[in-house]
Amino acid sequence: MLDLWLVPLDLGQEHCSMVSTDIFICGLVKLQNMHDSESSTFHPVNKNEEFCESLKKIGLDAKANQIDSDDAEKENYYSKYYSHTPSMVTNHGTITIKGTNIDVVQIIQKG
Amino acid sequence: MSMEQDLNPISWGAQDRYQAHFIVKILTGCDSEDYLARPTLQTKGHFATKKVTGINWVGGKLADTLNKDDTLKTMITRLPYDDAQIFVEPTKGGVRIFGRWKDSYNFTMTKELFAVYDRIALVIKNMSCPPPIKS
Numbered sequence: 001m002l003d004l005w006l007v008p009l010d011l012g013q014e015h016c017s018m019v020s021t022d023i024f025i026c027g028l029v030k031l032q033n034m035h036d037s038e039s040s041t042f043h044p045v046n047k048n049e050e051f052c053e054s055l056k057k058i059g060l061d062a063k064a065n066q067i068d069s070d071d072a073e074k075e076n077y078y079s080k081y082y083s084h085t086p087s088m089v090t091n092h093g094t095i096t097i098k099g100t101n102i103d104v105v106q107i108i109q110k111g
Numbered sequence: 112m113s114m115e116q117d118l119n120p121i122s123w124g125a126q127d128r129y130q131a132h133f134i135v136k137i138l139t140g141c142d143s144e145d146y147l148a149r150p151t152l153q154t155k156g157h158f159a160t161k162k163v164t165g166i167n168w169v170g171g172k173l174a175d176t177l178n179k180d181d182t183l184k185t186m187i188t189r190l191p192y193d194d195a196q197i198f199v200e201p202t203k204g205g206v207r208i209f210g211r212w213k214d215s216y217n218f219t220m221t222k223e224l225f226a227v228y229d230r231i232a233l234v235i236k237n238m239s240c241p242p243p244i245k246s
Contacts, residue, residue, distance in 0.1 A: 047129065054220050075202055075204035076203065077202065079200040081200065082198070100232070101135065101229050101230075101236055102133045102135065103205065104136070104205075105133050105134070106131070106132040106134060109126070109129050110126045110129075111125045111126040
């Protein structure tokens with residue numbers, strides 16, 4: 001429901017033969033039943049499940065595993081040959097892919 | 112007692128940076144230096160228009176093998192510059208192929224990038240277990 005007020009402003013007729021009146025429109029928008037388009041509740045998704053979905057979107061047969069279920073998560077994640085390797089990382093689990101030369105995908109977060 | 116605020120705070124804790132490690136499990140010698148490789152990229156342009164024009168792998172025996180693969184080089188030159196920075200590192204759990212750290216918004220996978228990783232993984236498997244020689 002929109003309430004509108006039309007406020008005419010009289011500018012006088014000193015210089016013009018034509019009379020023009022500016023109208024200042026101001027309004028107050030009242031919307032009933034206003035609500036967000038997004039739901040207030042959400043389903044939290046693990047990072048490996050989220051990445052698994054992006055792998056499925058490109059046509060891969062991927063399955064997210066439970067955290068700490070793969071041997072690759074128990075060893076060092078970097079070879080230490082390069083200096084760019086971070087000192088602290090967080091493991092987010094693994095994803096198994098079938099039908100490719102990749103055996104498993106591990107998701108890691110910095111810090 | 113005065114409470115002073117740190118004027119140069121360093122971020123700590125978990126950051127919004129993720130990495131996906133594509134692991135190839137081989138039977139023996141997973142952590143051998145032979146499986147070390149990283150590319151030196153020749154580029155053209157700057158900032159958002161930067162493109163990869165050439166690539167040269169540096170590292171162990173794997174790098175020498177990858178340098179002979181012209182199809183792989185062509186595939187990598189078609190990738191965006193950020194995705195073309197690939198690291199191959201041997202660890203005890205397997206040989207890991209990964210790229211740069213990405214924030215959660217850009218942390219996705221494309222078909223082209225996966226095809227590159229898959230081809231590198233094939234080379235690693237062939238190196239670890241060469242195909243039988245036909246008599």
